[in-house]
Amino acid sequence: MIHSYQKVRRDMQEQPVIALDAMGGDNGPSVVIPGAAESLIRDPQLKFIIFGDKNVVPRWLDRYPSVAEVSEFVHCDIAVRMDEKPSQALRRGRRESSMWRAIDAVKFGKADAAVSAGNTGALMAMAVFNLRTMPGIERPAIAGLWPTNRGESIVLDMGATIGADTTLLVDFAVMGAAMARAVFDQRRPTVGLLNIGVEEVKGLEPVKRAGQILRALDLPLAYHGFVEGNDLGQGIVDVVVTEGFSGNIALKTAEGTARQIGNFLKNAMSRSLRTKIGYLLAKPAFDALKEKLDPTRANGGVFLGLNGLVIKSHGAASSTGFSNAIDLGVNMVKFDLNRKIARDIDTSHQIDNVPDDTSVQKAVST
C-alpha cells in the first residue's frame, strides 16, 4: 500500500497535470493557450486539462500544437464574467462553468493544480465551496508576490479573510513559509508580521500574540518580528503576514502610489523641450520601471489553505504573465506544498503550550 501511494505521489510530482480555465481573464484563450505553450518550453513534462468554449478554444489549440499534444480539452457551456458577483457566479456557473470544472479537476485528483485569470471573488467562492479548507485551517488566504528592492516577497492575506485572529495569523505564517520554501527554494524563510510599529508593545493584540507563538514554536521558518508598511518594498523578509483587510489595502495603496508617481512623472516630463528630450534618452530606465511594475506580468495570487491548489493569474495578464502563474503552480505541485502545510499546521496548533506572558516571550527571543 505505502509503496503504491508513494509511486502515485512521485508521478504527480514529476509530471504535473494543470487544469486551465481557458475562459478567464480579459483575453481568455488568446492568452491562456500561448501561456501554456511558454510553460511547456520550460517544462516539457507538463500536461494540461483545458476547460472552455468549443467555439473558441480549439482554434487556439490548432495554432499551438505543442499544447494540443499534451492536453485534454473539455467543453463548458458557461464562462464566468469578470464583473460577476461571487454569489451570482456560484449560482450561474456551479458545475457548468470552465472555472468550476477546472477546480473540480483538482478536487477529483485529475489535475494537481488549477489556474484561472478569471474574476478573483468568483474563483475564491468556487474554490472554497468546492474544495473546502484543509483540516485544521478555518479560513483560506490569497498569497501574492510583492516586487521588492531585493526581488520578491510573499505577502498574505491579500483579501480572502478579513479581521483574522491569532490562530489564523499563525496558520497564514505557516502556509506562507511553505510557499516560500517552494518558490524561493529557501530552507527556513524569514517571516514578519505586518504591524504599525516594530516594538513588541505596539499594535493589535492578535498580532502580538501571533508573534509570541511564532517565536516559541519549532517551525520551518525564521520569525523576524514585526514589519511596517514601508518595509514591504524593501524585501526585508521572505514572507509578510497580515489579515486580508490591511493586506488588501496595502496592496492597492502600493499599486495606486506607483500609478500616481508614473502619471506625475509623465506630466512633469512633457512640460518643456528639455525634459522631453531627457525623457527620450532616459527611456530605457523608464521602460525597466514600467516592466517591473506592470501588472500584466505579475503572476497573481495563490489560494492557500484549501484541499487543492488554485492559482489566480492577473485578469489583464499577457501570455507570459499567465505562463508565470502556471509555473508557480507547477513549482508548488513539485514541492508537494499542501502535504507540507498539513504537517506544519500540526506543529503550529500546539499554541496552547505557549503561555501568554511576556517573560516567556523574552526567554525565547534572541
Place this chain on the structure above:
Amino acid sequence: MIHSYQKVRRDMQEQPVIALDAMGGDNGPSVVIPGAAESLIRDPQLKFIIFGDKNVVPRWLDRYPSVAEVSEFVHCDIAVRMDEKPSQALRRGRRESSMWRAIDAVKFGKADAAVSAGNTGALMAMAVFNLRTMPGIERPAIAGLWPTNRGESIVLDMGATIGADTTLLVDFAVMGAAMARAVFDQRRPTVGLLNIGVEEVKGLEPVKRAGQILRALDLPLAYHGFVEGNDLGQGIVDVVVTEGFSGNIALKTAEGTARQIGNFLKNAMSRSLRTKIGYLLAKPAFDALKEKLDPTRANGGVFLGLNGLVIKSHGAASSTGFSNAIDLGVNMVKFDLNRKIARDIDTSHQIDNVPDDTSVQKAVST
C-alpha cells in the same frame, strides 16, 4: 456674559497664539524659529509662546527678531527625545518638558494651538493625558494631508486608534470633514470610508454600518461611499476615513513604494551614458517629483478629538515644513475647529435613530 465670551473668541480667532515646542524634531530651534518667522510673513498678527532650553533657543530668537518681538519664551529643563517610548516620555517629561508645557499652554487657554515636531507617540500620549478627549468622543485620531493627483486629501486615522468601531468611524468622518472645511475651504467636503471593495456588501461590519449612518444623517459633509487603497492617490474624495491600523499601514506602504520607485529609477538611470544624460536633462521633472514626495515639506498630522488643538510637524521637517504646520494650526484656530466638531458630533450621535437594515440604506442612498 455672552458678549464678553464672544469678544474673547473673536480675539482668539483674529490674533491666534501658537505654542511652539522648540526642542522637537531632528533639528529643534534651528528649524522651529525660522519656521515661525516664515509664518509671520504670511500672517503678521500671529503671536507665539516658545518652550525650550534657555541655552539654545534665545540664540535663535536673536537671529530672528521678528519672532522675538511677538513671542514669550519659557525655559524648560527637559526635551523629549525622538527615540523615547511614550511611557518613558510621560514619566520623564511630564510637567517639565517643552512638549508637555506647549500642550499645557493650550489646556490653560494661553495658546490656541500647540505645534511640535517631536516624537509622535510621546506627543499623542501627552496630549491625550493632558487635554483628554472632547465630550462625546472616545478616542482621538491623527489626520494627515495625503498628496493626490488633484491636490491633497485628508486621511484619518494614521495610527492613534486601532480597531475602531462604528461610532468612532462616524466620529472620525465628522472630525475629518470639519478639518476639510477649515483647510480646503469647502462647505460640504466629500467623505469616503476606506474598504476593500466599493460594493456595499463587502468589507468589515463596522465600516458597512458607518456607511449607512453617514448616508442617513444630516451632517455638513457629502458621503461618497467606500474607497479602496488605490483611490487614495487619486484624490477622489476630500476626506478618507479608516481606523488607525489600516490607515498607518496605507500611509507607510505609500511612503515605502515611493521610496522604492525612486531608488529603482536612480539605479536604472545610472546604468548607461545615454540614460545619465537623459537624467540630467529631465532633472527638473525629477526635482518636481522629489519636492512633491519630500516628507520634510509635508506638514505632518493634526490630532483631532482632544480638548485643544495639537499639530505634529514631521520630525525631519525643514523650516518651511514647520511653518506649514504652524499655518495649518492657524487655519484651524481661525475656523474655530473644535467648536464646530462639538456641534457636529451632537448630530452624528443620533445614530440610534438609523435602523440597521438594508431597506433604510437603500431608501436614503441616491
